[in-house]
Amino acid sequence: MRAFAIILMYCFSLFGFTQNNQAFEQANALYNDGKYAEAVDKYESILESDVHSAELYFNLGNTNYKLNNIAPSIYYYEKALQLEPNDKEIQNNLAFAQNMTIDAIEKVPDVGFSRIVKNSVNTFSTDTWAKITVGAVLLFVLIFLAYHFSYTSSKKRIAFVTSIISLFIACFSMAMAFQKDNLDKKDNPAIIFAQESRVKSEANKTSEEVFRLHEGTKVQVIETYNDWKKIKLSDNSTGWIPSKDIKLLKDF
Amino acid sequence: MNNKNYISILFLILATSVASAQVKFEAKVSKKKLGINERLRIDFKMNKDGDNFVPPSFADFDVVGGPNTSVSNYSRNGKRSYSKTYSYFLSPKKRGKFTIKQATIEIDGETYKTFPIAINVTAAVNKPNGNAAASDLASENIHLVAEVSKANPFLNEAITVIYKLYVSPEIGVSSNWREKEIPRFNDFWSQNIEIKSLNIQTGTYKGAEYRYVVLRKTVLYPQKTGSLKIEPLVMDITAEIPSNRRDIFGRQLMTKVPKVVTAGSRTINVKPLPEEGKPADFKGAVGDFSFKVTTSKTQLNATESLQAKIEVAGKGNLKLFQLPKLTVPSSLEVYEPEHKENVRTNLGGMQGNISDTYTIVPQYRGKYPVPSISFSYFDTATESYKRITSDEIVINVLEGPTAATKTNENSATGVKQAVNANTNTFAFIKTASNWSSIKTEPFFKSKGFWSLVLLPFLAIPLAIVVRRKKDERDADVQGNRTRKADRLAKKYLSVAKKALGKKEAFYLALEKALHNYLKAKLTIETSDFNKEKIENLLAERNVENAVVLDFISILENCELARYTPITQVTMQNDYDKAAKTISLIDKQLR
Numbered sequence: 037m038r039a040f041a042i043i044l045m046y047c048f049s050l051f052g053f054t055q056n057n058q059a060f061e062q063a064n065a066l067y068n069d070g071k072y073a074e075a076v077d078k079y080e081s082i083l084e085s086d087v088h089s090a091e092l093y094f095n096l097g098n099t100n101y102k103l104n105n106i107a108p109s110i111y112y113y114e115k116a117l118q119l120e121p122n123d124k125e126i127q128n129n130l131a132f133a134q135n136m137t138i139d140a141i142e143k144v145p146d147v148g149f150s151r152i153v154k155n156s157v158n159t160f161s162t163d164t165w166a167k168i169t170v171g172a173v174l175l176f177v178l179i180f181l182a183y184h185f186s187y188t189s190s191k192k193r194i195a196f197v198t199s200i201i202s203l204f205i206a207c208f209s210m211a212m213a214f215q216k217d218n219l220d221k222k223d224n225p226a227i228i229f230a231q232e233s234r235v236k237s238e239a240n241k242t243s244e245e246v247f248r249l250h251e252g253t254k255v256q257v258i259e260t261y262n263d264w265k266k267i268k269l270s271d272n273s274t275g276w277i278p279s280k281d282i283k284l285l286k287d288f
Numbered sequence: 289m290n291n292k293n294y295i296s297i298l299f300l301i302l303a304t305s306v307a308s309a310q311v312k313f314e315a316k317v318s319k320k321k322l323g324i325n326e327r328l329r330i331d332f333k334m335n336k337d338g339d340n341f342v343p344p345s346f347a348d349f350d351v352v353g354g355p356n357t358s359v360s361n362y363s364r365n366g367k368r369s370y371s372k373t374y375s376y377f378l379s380p381k382k383r384g385k386f387t388i389k390q391a392t393i394e395i396d397g398e399t400y401k402t403f404p405i406a407i408n409v410t411a412a413v414n415k416p417n418g419n420a421a422a423s424d425l426a427s428e429n430i431h432l433v434a435e436v437s438k439a440n441p442f443l444n445e446a447i448t449v450i451y452k453l454y455v456s457p458e459i460g461v462s463s464n465w466r467e468k469e470i471p472r473f474n475d476f477w478s479q480n481i482e483i484k485s486l487n488i489q490t491g492t493y494k495g496a497e498y499r500y501v502v503l504r505k506t507v508l509y510p511q512k513t514g515s516l517k518i519e520p521l522v523m524d525i526t527a528e529i530p531s532n533r534r535d536i537f538g539r540q541l542m543t544k545v546p547k548v549v550t551a552g553s554r555t556i557n558v559k560p561l562p563e564e565g566k567p568a569d570f571k572g573a574v575g576d577f578s579f580k581v582t583t584s585k586t587q588l589n590a591t592e593s594l595q596a597k598i599e600v601a602g603k604g605n606l607k608l609f610q611l612p613k614l615t616v617p618s619s620l621e622v623y624e625p626e627h628k629e630n631v632r633t634n635l636g637g638m639q640g641n642i643s644d645t646y647t648i649v650p651q652y653r654g655k656y657p658v659p660s661i662s663f664s665y666f667d668t669a670t671e672s673y674k675r676i677t678s679d680e681i682v683i684n685v686l687e688g689p690t691a692a693t694k695t696n697e698n699s700a701t702g703v704k705q706a707v708n709a710n711t712n713t714f715a716f717i718k719t720a721s722n723w724s725s726i727k728t729e730p731f732f733k734s735k736g737f738w739s740l741v742l743l744p745f746l747a748i749p750l751a752i753v754v755r756r757k758k759d760e761r762d763a764d765v766q767g768n769r770t771r772k773a774d775r776l777a778k779k780y781l782s783v784a785k786k787a788l789g790k791k792e793a794f795y796l797a798l799e800k801a802l803h804n805y806l807k808a809k810l811t812i813e814t815s816d817f818n819k820e821k822i823e824n825l826l827a828e829r830n831v832e833n834a835v836v837l838d839f840i841s842i843l844e845n846c847e848l849a850r851y852t853p854i855t856q857v858t859m860q861n862d863y864d865k866a867a868k869t870i871s872l873i874d875k876q877l878r
Contacts, residue, residue: 087724087726098716098717136617138616165732166731166737170737177745206741
């Protein structure tokens with residue numbers, strides 16, 4: 037009975053996917069004909085069915101770029117990069133879209149050890165690190181048992197060394213998974229959607245203006261208070277911005 | 289000769305006296321209104337000599353001087369004129385209104401009378417008599433007036449101040465006047481409008497006819513709210529006042545009186561601009577403006593330049609506010625703007641246009657939107673804020689390096705052009721997609737993850753324990769055998785055990801089980817199944833005699849049981865015995 041249900045569900049989802057494929061093709065055709073506004077509507081209808089893909093976000097970014105919508109195009113490219121961080125085409129077109137932004141914010145580079153740590157943590161996603169951990173643990177257990185049950189000393193030696201190595205790998209990747217998870221939790225990027233937004237020193241309208249940001253700039257959200265969000269720029273300056281002016285890249 | 293002359297003159301006099309028989313007898317006072325500490329002169333003037341002059345009784349006055357008699361007698365163009373004057377100087381005794389009554393005289397036998405004159409004596413004045421007459425006259429007849437176009441303007445709304453010098457037609461002003469104190473307009477932005485020539489115009493001042501000149505015109509823009517004071521203009525003027533004396537030609541002599549005139553200081557009440565509805569981008573522009581943003585081109589190649597111009601034109605405080613700033617994408621290089629002003633100032637205020645011209649040089653290919661710029665101003669006509677927003681302009685940079693790579697462009701190579709794949713183009717959409725659900729459960733920290741990580745560790749002691757148990761068992765030979773026999777018995781006797789209690793079925797099953805056992809162990813057919821053969825076969829396989837006997841006895845029991853009553857206990861005994869025997873045989877069997 038349960039198996040049947042699963043098969044049924046799979047069939048439904050398969051049906052859903054084919055429907056999305058159809059919509060995707062239609063939207064692509066609209067894009068190619070230069071009917072960008074219709075293409076955007078079509079692409080977004082796919083998103084409403086709770087499926088997504090890097091390609092979909094990329095195409096949405098392209099269409100919005102053609103419509104000169106700065107913020108949405110950057111938003112969707114960033115979304116696409118979240119799913120496919122190493123895609124060259126996405127990076128290329130994102131650079132095009134970022135040309136349209138107004139704010140020039142200097143990036144404070146990470147230096148030395150913290151950069152190395154960050155880079156190594158970011159090589160895999162949290163789940164990949166977790167899977168590596170599981171694999172390494174299984175390997176360790178198997179090889180350890182092999183070590184335990186094997187009789188010749190040469191076999192024992194090899195098994196012992198490999199098991200220790202795999203245990204080390206397991207511990208390491210587990211630590212990395214935690215680290216990455218932490219980084220991901222801290223990393224809460226958002227894109228400015230308002231054409232011009234005044235960033236205040238406090239979370240109210242009357243406080244002093246710290247700086248102004250324009251459409252399309254990427255910021256980090258650190259804190260939320262009522263209708264205000266505390267943001268941090270890549271040059272480490274912070275301030276409070278009305279929530280409605282920005283759109284979070286990670287929607288929960 | 290002399291006599292002849294005298295006679296002719298006498299004749300002439302007689303002739304004229306006959307011709308001008310009209311007699312005048314008048315009374316004139318120097319002023320009709322005077323302070324109690326001043327003096328008054330009264331003249332009784334006649335044009336023909338008379339007798340019996342009787343002055344009026346100056347009851348309310350003291351006669352300070354007089355009567356002085358003066359006679360003038362002259363002839364002009366053959367016309368003889370004669371006048372005789374009796375003058376009295378009077379000092380009033382008290383304040384009030386008095387009437388100087390009639391004076392009488394007899395001329396040619398007739399009596400003439402003057403009109404009575406009313407005199408008003410007021411309180412004491414500061415400058416009694418002296419030269420007072422002339423300077424008083426000057427101050428009464430010269431007025432410097434500051435005309436302000438609007439007394440309560442808004443902040444930054446243009447107002448004008450015009451200084452006019454009014455001079456009554458009775459007196460003159462010599463041309464050597466100068467401005468002693470030039471008004472300073474603190475808290476105002478001011479511009480003086482030059483007046484090239486002074487034109488004398490006629491106008492009225494306080495209902496009286498006056499001549500006036502416009503001395504100074506100034507346009508003011510208040511820079512502060514509240515009541516602001518305009519400091520007065522002070523001028524040194526020489527007034528020319530006609531005196532009683534005449535020159536030799538009969539023209540009145542002018543007395544020159546130096547005079548300081550000031551236009552009183554004016555207070556202007558400047559209203560603040562309303563806070564309600566004040567736009568965020570309001571930078572203080574007040575007036576009536578138009579606003580536009582233009583670029584010299586919208587399509588160009590990288591490193592070429594284009595001009596973007598922000599222009600405000602119209603009427604208002606053009607020089608007194610800042611133009612909105614141009615914001616462009618950061619990847620465009622923008623130079624400091626060039627500010628241009630083309631503003632004329634006249635009585636209506638400033639007029640013209642101001643503009644900022646930015647030079648923009650795009651560095652990379654792509655589209656660059658110049659966001660719309662808004663400009664707000666306060667319209668004094670409608671007393672409301674207005675906002676003009678420019679359209680968004682998109683600058684399309686057709687050729688050039690892309691920002692993505694920022695690599696050094698390939699240097700010029702010889703005649704042959706290398707075919708470089710242009711990787712820096714805007715990528716086309718992707719045509720195929722792999723769908724995944726938006727809602728994904730993270731694997732990390734899930735129950736599955738933890739169990740997959742920890743359970744393998746549990747497997748280690750488990751495996752070790754299992755292995756150890758196995759080793760122990762392997763080491764115990766006797767136990768192994770027993771366990772094997774038990775297993776056999778269980779295998780063959782399971783049907784019998786189920787039938788335990790039911791006599792017929794039990795023994796049938798038991799017999800069958802024993803037969804099956806032998807069949808399996810000794811490989812004998814059911815057809816040659818008899819006790820002797822079983823005995824022989826078992827003996828051949830080194831089974832002990834006692835055990836063989838036991839086996840046989842059980843078989844016999846099975847047959848016997850079909851015909852005899854058997855109790856439950858016996859059945860159990862037989863079962864146990866069968867199990868035991870089978871295991872024994874199995875052990876001993878070689």
